[in-house]
Amino acid sequence: xxxxxxxxxxxxxxxxxxxxxxxxxxxxxxxxxxxxxxxxxxxxxxxxxxxxxxxxxxxxxxxxxxxxxxxxxxxxxxxxxxxxxxxxxxxxxxxxxxxxxxxxxxxxxxxxxxxxxxxxxxxxxxxxxxxxxxxxxxxxxxxxxxxxxxxxxxxxxxxxxxxxx
Numbered sequence: 162x163x164x165x166x167x168x169x170x171x172x173x174x175x176x177x178x179x180x181x182x183x184x185x186x187x188x189x190x191x192x193x194x195x196x197x198x199x200x201x202x203x204x205x206x207x208x209x210x211x212x213x214x215x216x217x218x219x220x221x222x223x224x225x226x227x228x229x230x231x232x233x234x235x236x237x238x239x240x241x242x243x244x245x246x247x248x249x250x251x252x253x254x255x256x257x258x259x260x261x262x263x264x265x266x267x268x269x270x271x272x273x274x275x276x277x278x279x280x281x282x283x284x285x286x287x288x289x290x291x292x293x294x295x296x297x298x299x300x301x302x303x304x305x306x307x308x309x310x311x312x313x314x315x316x317x318x319x320x321x322x323x324x325x326x
Contacts, residue, residue, distance in 0.1 A: 197215060204235025212300075212325070221265065222296065226265070233272060257283075266298070269300035273301030274301075280312060289317065299313075
């Protein structure tokens, strides 16, 4: 008598739990993705941070690790030369140290050509096919896309270009 009672209890619980689980699944699939953050039209670093954060999030794909994000302020910044040198050194050291599969490097700046120079210099000495499984996202002007792509592709990365427009 005890076994049929337990079976009946299990069936009753299932009758109540399954519809709730289905409701939660429907709610999860109905989430609406937020509209993309528009590209800044000025050198305002706060707007650029929000924009780059949104672009990086949208390009993560299967990347689960915290991305390496390099954001160079615009040339109107008071210490542009100093920021450029520090960021160039950091980018070079990070890449020289080695980036393993499953990571993302994201580069962005209102001074797109200068950021392209940083990326090219950072990847100059990377041996071919040593960064397979790494995603590199360059956020900048279309005019800089091909030269950045040519610099990073030999390393075996997955290259993504996002035009900041």
